[in-house]
Amino acid sequence: MTNFPNTRLRRLRGSESIRKLIQETYISPVDFIYPIFVTHGNNIKEEITSMPGCYRFSLDMLPNEITDIAELDISGVLLFGIPSKKDKLGSEAYNEHGIIQQAIQVIKQTNQKLIVVTDVCLCEYTDHGHCGITKGSEIKNDATLKILAKVALSHANAGADIVAPSAMMDGQVKVIRKKLDENGYEEFPIMSYSAKYASTFYGPFRDAADSRPQIGDRLSYQMDPANSNQALLEVTADISEGADIIMVKPALSYMDIISKVRSKTLHPLAVYNVSGEYSIIKAAAKNGWIDEDKMIMEILTSIKRAGADIIITYHAKEAARLLRK
Ligand code: PBG
Numbered sequence: 001m002t003n004f005p006n007t008r009l010r011r012l013r014g015s016e017s018i019r020k021l022i023q024e025t026y027i028s029p030v031d032f033i034y035p036i037f038v039t040h041g042n043n044i045k046e047e048i049t050s051m052p053g054c055y056r057f058s059l060d061m062l063p064n065e066i067t068d069i070a071e072l073d074i075s076g077v078l079l080f081g082i083p084s085k086k087d088k089l090g091s092e093a094y095n096e097h098g099i100i101q102q103a104i105q106v107i108k109q110t111n112q113k114l115i116v117v118t119d120v121c122l123c124e125y126t127d128h129g130h131c132g133i134t135k136g137s138e139i140k141n142d143a144t145l146k147i148l149a150k151v152a153l154s155h156a157n158a159g160a161d162i163v164a165p166s167a168m169m170d171g172q173v174k175v176i177r178k179k180l181d182e183n184g185y186e187e188f189p190i191m192s193y194s195a196k197y198a199s200t201f202y203g204p205f206r207d208a209a210d211s212r213p214q215i216g217d218r219l220s221y222q223m224d225p226a227n228s229n230q231a232l233l234e235v236t237a238d239i240s241e242g243a244d245i246i247m248v249k250p251a252l253s254y255m256d257i258i259s260k261v262r263s264k265t266l267h268p269l270a271v272y273n274v275s276g277e278y279s280i281i282k283a284a285a286k287n288g289w290i291d292e293d294k295m296i297m298e299i300l301t302s303i304k305r306a307g308a309d310i311i312i313t314y315h316a317k318e319a320a321r322l323l324r325k
Pocket residue numbers: 119121123131166167201202203204205206211273274275276
């Protein structure tokens with residue numbers, strides 16, 4: 001088929017117009033969801049040291065930020081909260097006056113159209129920093145499920161548009177779906193962190209959200225980076241439990257997983273371009289070692305090409321600005 005000299009692939013690379021004509025993948029701000037961190041207090045817009053350009057916002061500072069994000073045509077935000085107190089059960093996570101529940105309301109008062117996605121997990125809210133309830137060194141699956149369902153319902157009650165369970169507990173989508181349905185939220189979508197790997201690339205996020213496990217690691221619930229078939233099992237389980245959107249996370253070391261999940265399922269696929277993937281770009285750019293703008297575009301385009309429909313990325317704002325140029 002590709003027999004030289006009949007075939008010369010360079011014929012379609014000779015000018016910018018021709019290259020554009022055959023371009024297969026486009027990214028747009030509409031593809032993006034921008035993660036933001038919210039915290040108690042007043043007048044706080046505090047830069048996260050390991051994630052330059054990302055901030056923790058107090059509620060009074062949110063409207064400006066939300067207006068900015070919406071003006072860039074970014075589809076939505078993904079909320080993470082830093083609670084005022086932590087305990088063994090992560091009970092602040094489902095407090096109806098908790099930081100996330102309040103943030104949802106502030107955002108909705110500022111802008112109706114921007115999609116508000118909330119992270120449903122306990123690691124920011126537990127004093128031990130694990131995503132579930134612990135007994136000794138064990139993370140208890142079924143005891144955690146009840147709490148996750150309560151958290152999801154509290155987010156729906158506060159006015160969120162989508163809940164995104166990320167605790168990697170078996171059955172989490174099922175119990176959340178059931179809880180939402182029982183409370184009249186049959187039409188409320190779930191975006192499930194289906195294939196979430198136990199990744200070192202989450203390091204900067206754990207500084208940002210203060211969610212580092214105090215003892216042990218997350219290997220008994222998050223996936224082993226060495227596994228690929230397991231990702232499909234996770235995705236299949238979540239879809240059967242009622243997930244509307246599935247997710248692969250992180251992105252860059254997991255392009256094969258994105259592509260595999262894309263080819264084996266029909267559900268919309270979100271991909272999370274995580275904190276460590278962001279920070280390494282920022283660090284290299286600060287040193288003048290890379291062309292940051294071009295690298296951001298290349299990364300986001302590659303994630304989409306691999307099969308993502310939705311890209312969750314800390315680069316969302318800067319990429320949306322670059323796409324306008
Ligand atoms: C909460 C959660 C984490 C991330 C998203 N939701 C941290 C973790 O699992 O340790 C990571 C996001 C990022 O690194 O950008 N469970």
